[in-house]
Amino acid sequence: MQAIRGMNDILPDAVHWWQMVERTAREVLELYGYREIRTPVVEKLELFARSIGESTDIVEKEMYAFADRKGQWLALRPEATASVVRAFIEHNLQADPLARKFYTIGPMFRHERPQKGRYRQFHQIDAEVFGIDDPLLDAEVMIMLCDFFQRLGLEGVGLHINSLGCPKCRPLFRDDLKQFLHQRASQLCPDCDRRRHVNPLRVFDCKVDRCREALAGAPELVRYLCDECARHFEKVQAYLAGLGVAFTVDPRMVRGLDYYMRTTFEVVTDRLGAQNAVGGGGRYNGLMRDLGGPDLPGIGFAIGMERLILLLQQGHHLAAGSPHVFMAVLGEKPVLEAFRAVQALRGAGIAVEMAYGGGSLKSQMRRADKLAAAHVVILGEEELAKGVAVVRNMKEKSQAEVPLSDLVEFFKGHILAARGQTPGFGPTPSK
Structure with missing residues (x-):
C-alpha cells in the first residue's frame, strides 16, 4: 500500500x-x-x-x-x-x-x-x-x-x-476587460477562454506563457x-x-x-x-x-x-532534536534505579533516552552516538553499589562520577545554565 x-x-x-x-x-x-x-x-x-x-x-x-x-x-x-x-x-x-x-x-x-x-x-x-x-x-x-x-x-x-x-x-473594469479579452480570444488557453466569460479577473492568474503575452496592454484595475x-x-x-x-x-x-x-x-x-x-x-x-x-x-x-x-x-540546515542524556545500564540490578533516575531527569525538563533491553556498553554507546546525545550516564552494578553514576561528556570526551542523588541538580546546573533555556527536543536552526 x-x-x-x-x-x-x-x-x-x-x-x-x-x-x-x-x-x-x-x-x-x-x-x-x-x-x-x-x-x-x-x-x-x-x-x-x-x-x-x-x-x-x-x-x-x-x-x-x-x-x-x-x-x-x-x-x-x-x-x-x-x-x-x-x-x-x-x-x-x-x-x-x-x-x-x-x-x-x-x-x-x-x-x-x-x-x-x-x-x-x-x-x-x-x-x-x-x-x-x-x-x-x-x-x-x-x-x-x-x-x-x-x-x-x-x-x-x-x-x-x-x-x-x-x-x-469593479463592474466597469470587468466590462472593459471582457472586451479586451474578446479581441484576443484566439491567443488564450482553453481555461482562460472559458474564464473570460464567467470570471475574467482570473485570467490574470494564469501561468501559461501565451496568456501572459496576450495580456500585454490589458486594462489595470487600479485605474478604475x-x-x-x-x-x-x-x-x-x-x-x-x-x-x-x-x-x-x-x-x-x-x-x-x-x-x-x-x-x-x-x-x-x-x-x-x-x-x-x-x-x-x-x-x-x-x-x-x-x-x-x-x-x-x-x-x-x-x-x-x-x-x-x-x-x-x-x-540551510536545521538540526533535529537530540536527547541531552542517554542512560546506559549494565546488568539487571541497576535497571530499576536507572529507570527512577531517567524519570527524575525528565521531571526536571531534561530530555533522556535509555537502552531498553540492555546490551553491551559498546552497543549502548553506539546508540547514544546515533542519537547525538550530549551526555551518557553509565550505571552498572559497581556504580550502584557505590551510589554513583559515571557521566560522560560526549563532546569533550571527559567523564566524572556523580552521586545518584545529585544527578538532577548536576544536569540542571550544567545543561540548563549552558543553554540558558528550558531544554527539550526542539530544533535549533543553523546555517
Whole structure:
C-alpha cells in the first residue's frame, strides 16, 4: 500500500522544520493579538460554493466533494476562511469583545496536479480579522506577515500589493476587460477562454506563457478605483512606507477566490518556479453577510507551509532534536534505579533516552552516538553499589562520577545554565 498521490507523509527527520514554523507562527500571531480556532476538515459543500464562488477553478474542478449516507453533499475544506467565518456566525462570536482576530493551522485539500510545493493535501497557516474596516489594519496584517518571515530568516521574498476595488468600481473594469479579452480570444488557453466569460479577473492568474503575452496592454484595475477605494489604497501604501516596509504595486495581481475586494497582497519568491506565492490574502468585506451572518468587514491571509519549508531548506540546515542524556545500564540490578533516575531527569525538563533491553556498553554507546546525545550516564552494578553514576561528556570526551542523588541538580546546573533555556527536543536552526 502507498499513500495517495499528492498526499505526503511528513517523516520524523523532516517534522522538526514543521514544528519550528508552527511555533514561530503561534508566537508572532499571538503577539499581535490573534487567538487560535480549530474547525472541521469536512464542511457542507454549499459553504464553499457560496463563499469561494461557483465559477472558480476550486469549486468547478478541484474540490474533494462527496455525498454522505443521507445524500447531503460535503467537501474536504479547500481553504480555511469560509470555515472560520461559518464558525464565527454559528457561535455568535460577535458578542465576544475578544473575538476579532483568529488563526488556524492545518490541512486543506484540492484535487489538482501535484507539483513542487503544491500538493493535494497541503497545509496552511491562516489568519483572519473581523469587524475592522481600516487601512491601518490592512497595513498591520502585511507587516505582521513580513515580521513572521523575517523571524524565520527567510530570504529572497518580496511583498506585492494591489487593490481589487469594490462592487461599485469593479463592474466597469470587468466590462472593459471582457472586451479586451474578446479581441484576443484566439491567443488564450482553453481555461482562460472559458474564464473570460464567467470570471475574467482570473485570467490574470494564469501561468501559461501565451496568456501572459496576450495580456500585454490589458486594462489595470487600479485605474478604475472609485474615490473611496483609491483613498483606502493610498492610505495602506502610506502606512507601509511609513514603517519602512518595501512593497511593489502589482496591478495585475488578483486572488483566486471571488470574495476578495480592495486590498490584496502576496509574498512572492523567485525560487519556486511559476508557482511563486508563498503566502497571500486580502480584504473581503461582505463575505460574512453573504453567508448569513452580520455585515462585518474581514481581512486575512494564508501561508502555504510546504512552499515555505522548501524555501527555508534551501541552503540551510536545521538540526533535529537530540536527547541531552542517554542512560546506559549494565546488568539487571541497576535497571530499576536507572529507570527512577531517567524519570527524575525528565521531571526536571531534561530530555533522556535509555537502552531498553540492555546490551553491551559498546552497543549502548553506539546508540547514544546515533542519537547525538550530549551526555551518557553509565550505571552498572559497581556504580550502584557505590551510589554513583559515571557521566560522560560526549563532546569533550571527559567523564566524572556523580552521586545518584545529585544527578538532577548536576544536569540542571550544567545543561540548563549552558543553554540558558528550558531544554527539550526542539530544533535549533543553523546555517
